[in-house]
Amino acid sequence: MKVEELYRRDLNLLVALQVLVEERSVSRAAARLNLSQSAMSRVLGRLRSLLGDPLFTRQGQNLVPTEKALSMSSALDEPIGSLKQLLSPIDFDPRSCDQTFTIVTTDYAMQTILPFALPRIYQEAPNVAFEFLPLQDEHLKEQLTYGRADLAICHPIYSIEPLQYGGLGRVGVSCLLSKQHPLAHKQMCLDDYLNFPHAMIAISDGVKSLIERALEDKPKRRMVLRAYHLEAALAIVDMMPLIITVPADLAHLVSERYDLIVKPLPFHFTSFDYSMIWHPRCEHSPAQEWLRSVVKEECGKLIAKRVVEMGLDTEADAMAPPD
Template identity: 35%
Template sequence: MDELHRIDLNLLLTLHALLAEKHVTRAALRLNKSQPAVSHALAQLRTQFDDPLLVRQGGRMVLTARAQGLERPLEDALASLNGLLSASDFDPSLTHRRFRLSLSDYASRLVLPPLVRHVRGEAPGLDLAISQASREAILAQLSDGELDLALGVFPHAPEDLEVQDLFEEGFVSLADKAVLPAKGDLLLEDWLQRPHITLAMRPDANDEIETALAARGLRRRLAVTLPHWSAAVDLLEGTDLVLTVAGRAVGPMRRHRTLRKFTPPLDLPRFAYQQAWHVRRANDPAHRWLREAVLMCSQPGRSQNSPVRAT
């Protein structure tokens, strides 16, 4: 807090414009200030940060390493401050924002359709940019500010991230009926001997199933590893493969009449499917509205075609 007393907050707005424009005159136009006033502010900022911030190189101004390191924290700080000041009069129908989300095709199928309908109805100026990555990459991107929100399973999220449970999930196994016992399901020994399909963004990733197996000193053969939830079920028909996935990923079995769904012969704990964001986004009213919308649209029983209404 002592550092805040040493700097005029208006200087931070000038710094933000200078970092974005990399040019004193353009920053002055952006701020609706005179060029001498912005030049004077730049001199103060250079003293404050003990760094030139902008230097001339090859006929143009470029950011120093110190200035580059200030870009993201300053952007986040100003966004949070703006959120605090505008929280009382936030209107989703008037907002114009673009949020970057990470969703697997599992979440894209379950949550995204009702979420998009809700956003289009309540906040049509809010844009969603969807990407997909491994759990480790997602956590890094949230911390670095490259993502605004992520859906997934985050049992060991770092302290700078906030995590909210959306719903509880459990595992089911599937296989072609032709390679299953006529009565009953596979025993553990038979289940382990079968070739398996596993879902992972990286071939060497360890998920909750591998963790549970390792705790018992067991292993299974991973015959196919792929990141596409929606394609995995289609690989089973006419093969001896077994797929064990989150239950809501399977959906109705009407399209897969040759397959049978059964309980895995292994004690696999249920888990929470979650949304995660960086603490810097916590007080942003638009971000909070989006999180609440994701929570509402994630509730079990919400079909892809059911309407979503604000409560």
């Protein structure tokens, strides 16, 4: 029988047969299926017509199944059990999850956010795996829709509809300078910021657009380097008077590691929201709901702690992802 022929059959009748065999009573089967006794009798009549067999004979108050009914009921045990399991709510157990999650993200998140969530993730789900892909700002929708990525962690700079998102927290911005930089031991003013050469890292493309908006009536900065990884800028930071503008927490982590100077921006800049973003197809996946909850909890706590420690502007209105 072809699958389309199955579609035209009332497969609910087979469930009714299973219940009738178990209960050996039309009235009890009717109660289990929330039917009237007369409706259950009509179901039994349709079953007899469908299967070409009386299926039951009456013995006192009980029904005695025929050999056909018993063999059908036995054959239905496995498929009905599989359907019950398939249609039942899934009790997700992270310890038994062996899924590979694909996350598109920025170098900033890879260095300063995700490493703080991974220990708990692997503690709860030791068999999961991750594939991290570079964020492509202009193609974020495509990466989550067609690229089958499970999650993005970033500050989106383009419209994300109809994607889903959840905030992780506020991120500020600071500048990195070499200790040999002419501004290393003096206060940096706006003219200094505009006149010295700059490096812009792709980790902060969202930062770039926000800074350009804040400085839209000022002369263009001289951008001598744009790269995806911070290491490219660090390789030349001692060779020229370079200003590297990056998220504030990354600036503090890198400054300790590479013996650099951190300077605040010399103009007003509102800290911005960092988000995790996913496609609606992932909305109700138990595994992905678990992953998002861990990322939100661990990364949210981390970002909030840094906001306090670094004195970032928590009073300014949050900047929601673009419409």
